[in-house]
Amino acid sequence: MNKLSIAFLLALNFIAIKETVAQQTEWVKYDQKGKLSYKTTAKGDRIMDFSHAGYQGGGMPLPTIATAVKVKPSGTGDDTKTIQNAIDQVAKMPLKNGFRGAVELSPGVFTCANAIILSESGIVLRGNGSEKGGTTIKMIGEPHTAIVIGRGNTKVALGNTEDKEQLALASTRLADAYVPAGVSVFKVLDTKNFKVGDTIAIQRPVTDAWISFMKMDDMYREGKKQTWLGTGRQELSKRIIKAIGGNQITIDVPLADSYDAKFLEPMGANVVKLRILNRVTNVGVEGLHIQCAPLETDYGHAPYAAVRVGGDDCWVKNVFAEETMNSTVLAGDRITMQKVKIKHTYTNLGASKPADFSLEGSQNLIDRCEATGGNTYFVWTSSLVTGPNVVLNSTFRGIGSRIQPHQRWATGLLVDNCSIPDGNIDFMNRGIAGSGHGWTMAWAVAWNCVAKSYIIQNPPGAANWAIGCIGLREQTARLFDSAPIIPDGNFDSHGKPVAIQSLYLAQLEERLGNKALKNIGYQANQLSEFNNKKIAPTPFKPDSDPQLGINLAFERPVNTSNVRGTTRDFGGEKALDGNNKTYWTINDGLKQATFEVDMEGPVLINALKIGEALGQRVQEYKVEVQLDSKWILVDQGTSIGENKTVKFQPITAWKVKLTISKFSDYPAIKNFGLYLAK
Known part of the structure; x- marks a missing residue:
């Protein structure tokens, strides 16, 4: 019997979580001076500092904004226009410290047949709670997303953001033969057109040499060649220059990927200065119950999604999305989703799965969230998405569901103290799955998690980690292949949690102090803050x-x-x-x-x-x-x-x-x- 068949049988039993003595991991630990120290690979790669994920770059409290307009439900008809008119009214108010005001929805049921659009900065849409007696948005009508943050989003597509192309104001190239993952300092050929405070993008080209090195040039489905990443596409990492010394640049957030010159020619890795985008910022959605009727269907025919965030420095907190599919999309940067709960009554039908939380931007934090539903991806990533992105202290339940980066090379994901008693955490090669998803994730970490099982694989020239995690280790070939079996990635202290309870909180505290933890609702980096470790799997009696x-x-x-x-x-x-x-x-x-x-x-x-x-x-x-x-x-x-x-x-x-x-x-x-x- 192969290992996945064994895993299927073992999954029928309760995952016994024993009390164990925590231990250190060499990958990240406290040194004798109480500072975090990092083990590196032979080339200098290390686990990155994930603490920059979240609203305003992490460690900042979510604002409390005064009500500017109150709205009551009509009790009859479609309330979308009434809510939208209130938002448009606040949008005309002047910005003060980055905000205009909040639109407060009274307790009761608001029936909405269209999307509510927040397309101007500094506006908060706030209900009076997501539980019984609070504020409900009842979705009806044609397919749509309940709430959309961002400009150009009235069609509420679930693809990439609709930003206009950013113009490069200056450019140079990386000068180092190899720039490791996780570093904040690198050399370029010329810095004369750059200054401290500039927003830059490091452009990592997709080349034939790299595709061949990744062994992504030999994928076929029923005799037809599958394309992983097309040559000429680019992975973009946006950063801000913090210091310049000679030809050396220091950036605000470490790099989530490595840059090996021999796989980047003839284009090479460019560093370009960007024109700042006029994006929506400082928009929040709070205290709402978003509800539609339960549907026993595949997600491709499900009509409603909950929240799409297409702006930067935005947040969604205390929202309960009931029966929506592809429920939330984080398409901007520095977004916090805090205490967002998603529930599906029926298992998604068909082999294709929806995503409850779709990561399509960078520096995003999913914190203390929940999702319940079978045959879904609780969290996935889009193509060429660079971190840091963090899933913290969250609980996901449902048979056949998992956290699994989805397609075509995302980097820098931390799954930290999450519980998935019925499903997997996978950093893996999906091969021809989908439309040729191939290697999905690099430089990702599962830290002190509990899951039914893990598939953790190292892509060529990169690494993934599972540290202090509890659950079955699985090995598999590339999806739909029988061989070769891909060896495990970096498992460390498997079955025994490590002493640093949360990697994200430890990094945040070291960078900004204990106040930063309290700003986001944690008193300390201790086990008492994580109460999701002993949740029993969903009962499952096989035929x-x-x-x-x-x-x-x-x-x-x-x-x-x-x-x-x-x-x-x-x-x-x-x-x-x-x-x-x-x-x-x-x-x-x-x-x-x-x-x-x-x-x-x-x-x-x-x-x-x-x-x-x-x-x-x-x-x-x-x-x-x-x-x-x-x-x-x-x-x-x-x-x-x-x-x-x-x-x-x-x-x-x-x-x-x-x-x-x-x-x-x-x-x-x-x-x-x-x-x-x-």
Whole structure:
């Protein structure tokens, strides 16, 4: 049995968290003078200082802004325009110390059919609490995001920010042959056109040499080449110059990536002075319950999201988003999301997963947040996003869900003292998953976390860490490949928490003092501040067969070519629920049907069981397993009937697909089981 199959079995039991004596890690520890000291790699790379994440660069209290306008719910009709008019009224007020005033929503239910837009700086949208008796925004109407911060966002797309291109006012190039990750000082060819206080961007080009070094030039899906990162794209790290000495520049926030000259030619790594963008700043959303009706659907058809932040130095706190999908997007810089709670009643359907917290900017902090829901990404990152970004003291629950940087090389993520009792923390190579996501994350750290399991892998020339974490260590090949198995990244003190309780708080306290901790709601960097470590996993009783054993397909994500009717009464998930009274079926008039189970990892199987609900209708079918980006036939036939069991040689499966190509009447599949039989 492979390691992920073992992990599946172990996940059925409670994760016993034993009291252990904390110990030091060489990667970050206190020296004899009480200062943080860092172990470096052979090239000088180190774990970065993550303390610059959060509102105003970390350690600053979220402002309390006086109410300028109060709004009451109408009780009838659409309240969007009333709220928007109040916001527009405050937008005309003068800025004073960076703020104009708050729009306060009274207790009650505000029915909104469109997005509420905060497109001017210095405005706070504040309700009277996110719990019962507080302020609720009830979402209705066409698909939209409830609240949008930023300009040019009226269509509330969930992609990158809509900033106009920043013009380079001056440029030079890195002079060092190698600039390590985590450093704040580097040399350039020329500093004459730069001064202290300038905003700069370090441009790291994507080159053919680097793609080849990363082994991202050999990805194929069913014979078609997949593109990881296109040559010529650039990773941008925005920083502020703090000091200049000769040709040496010191920046305000350490670098979240390394720069190796031999992989950056012919373009090289440029350092450019930027024109400051006119972005929305100092906007907050507080004390709200955002609610829409529960929907049993895949996220691609879910109509509503909660909050999109497309500005800098903004915050969202004490917000409860109920039933939204792709709920929050942090598309700006220096954003704090504090005590934001997300709840899904139904498990997301299908193999594709939404993100509860989507990191698309830098220096962002997700603090004391919660999410509950199955088959989701609690936190993901977008392509070429550079840190520091931090997820702190947060709790995420739901079977089949995980924290997993999503695609194409993000850097500098800290997952600090988080609890994920049902799911994974993964810093990994996703291979051809999605549209060729490949290496997703570098220079990331999981610190004193509790999770069901971890996949921590080191990309070529980079590192990832899991330090002081509790949960199963897993190894896997690149997604959808059978080999080679990628070795573990840097696990240190695994199963035993380390003495520095929170890396983020330790770094913040060293940089700004204990007051900075209190500014963001922590009295000290102690275990007493983290009460999320002993949460039991969600109860999970697997389907099993007395002869074949545990059904490894039970409640896995499934994609189907068609579903009968307009509801989920006959959805693909009905064939995987262990209930022979429910079934998947399709509409009349179709000539073929496919049913594809995502095993969510390499699972060894050697048997399958299929059953029809409405008598013998299938006249021709085949079952294929996806391995090494190809589909391999494991069974085919001309009949299935009420209960058919097929055994075959053991094979590692990432996905398993049933194709029904001939039938006398619409087929109805009541069960589809996959097993590793003795």
